[in-house]
Amino acid sequence: MEIPALTKGPIMVRHLAMFAAATAEFVDIHYDRGFAESRGLPDVIIQGWYKTAIIAQMLKDWVGDGTAIKRITVQYRGMDIAGNTLTTGGKVTRVSQKGSEKQVECEVWVENQHSQRTAIGTASLIL
Amino acid sequence: MSELLEHLSKYIGPESEPIVYSIDKGAIKFFADSLINPDPLYCDDDYARTTKHEGIIAPPTFYGGATSLRNVKAGDARTVSSTNIPILPGWVGMNAGDDFHLLTPIRPGDTLTSHEKLIDAYEREGRSGHLIFAVVEKTLTNQHGQVTLVRRVTSVFRATKPKEGHH
Numbered sequence: 001m002e003i004p005a006l007t008k009g010p011i012m013v014r015h016l017a018m019f020a021a022a023t024a025e026f027v028d029i030h031y032d033r034g035f036a037e038s039r040g041l042p043d044v045i046i047q048g049w050y051k052t053a054i055i056a057q058m059l060k061d062w063v064g065d066g067t068a069i070k071r072i073t074v075q076y077r078g079m080d081i082a083g084n085t086l087t088t089g090g091k092v093t094r095v096s097q098k099g100s101e102k103q104v105e106c107e108v109w110v111e112n113q114h115s116q117r118t119a120i121g122t123a124s125l126i127l
Numbered sequence: 128m129s130e131l132l133e134h135l136s137k138y139i140g141p142e143s144e145p146i147v148y149s150i151d152k153g154a155i156k157f158f159a160d161s162l163i164n165p166d167p168l169y170c171d172d173d174y175a176r177t178t179k180h181e182g183i184i185a186p187p188t189f190y191g192g193a194t195s196l197r198n199v200k201a202g203d204a205r206t207v208s209s210t211n212i213p214i215l216p217g218w219v220g221m222n223a224g225d226d227f228h229l230l231t232p233i234r235p236g237d238t239l240t241s242h243e244k245l246i247d248a249y250e251r252e253g254r255s256g257h258l259i260f261a262v263v264e265k266t267l268t269n270q271h272g273q274v275t276l277v278r279r280v281t282s283v284f285r286a287t288k289p290k291e292g293h294h
Binding site: 008011015018019020021022023024025026027039047048049050052053054056057059060061065066067069070071072073074075076121 | 148154157158160161162163164166168179180184186187188189191192193194195196201202206207219221222223224225226227228229230232281
């Protein structure tokens with residue numbers, strides 16, 4: 001079963017600067033283009049956590065309750081730069097019934113507009 | 128064992144000084160705004176009261192923003208990692224992954240205390256050469272003593288110049 005995709009973007013430098021403040025994690029490669037380029041990067045980089053947070057939004061929008069999400073594990077496999085449009089996706093891999101609760105395991109991912117899957121992971125939900 | 132792995136391994140175990148966050152509605156709304164997420168659960172009291180949560184809660188993975196910090200200044204490197212472990216010259220690090228365990232909803236008015244420690248360091252041969260991984264665990268506990276969230280952050284380090292012996 002596929003989880004309805006969620007598309008975000010283009011994600012601009014201002015969103016990355018806002019996310020830095022919204023998480024209290026100020027790391028210059030995420031909002032300072034000159035600094036990022038001085039480190040050999042092509043542009044400022046979208047935070048990995050940003051990708052995990054939009055995967056969480058996709059799951060919340062799908063089941064209607066964010067507190068059903070118990071665990072999200074994501075590997076950042078590729079860099080995304082400011083201006084990219086990201087689409088999250090996922091599919092259910094296992095459903096098990098435990099008493100009155102249903103435990104749902106999913107594969108999740110983030111793809112950019114070049115069809116590069118730059119984050120992959122798993123999520124566990126209890127419904 | 129590489130020099131960096133040996134260095135990191137010495138820091139595994141002890142907890143660093145905690146970071147304290149006071150959560151308010153503004154910080155929750157701002158996190159959602161940065162994600163271009165218009166969900167009224169994160170900003171509209173009247174709507175949020177009609178949900179099973181009976182009020183605003185934070186989006187999953189949020190645990191405090193720059194204005195939430197109580198015992199350190201915004202911009203302090205300890206807010207990224209309070210372990211403050213010095214990385215040796217000649218190595219560059221990136222965030223390689225996140226593992227969020229979401230246990231108790233976070234609400235406006237919560238005070239969260241983050242305890243953090245390095246729990247693992249290991250090495251692997253990657254496509255781009257020799258890589259060192261470090262895993263930091265942050266445990267966020269609310270004012271009721273409930274663990275709200277555990278975040279394990281994996282960082283990957285690579286040498287900025289190829290070392291002799293690695294091709």
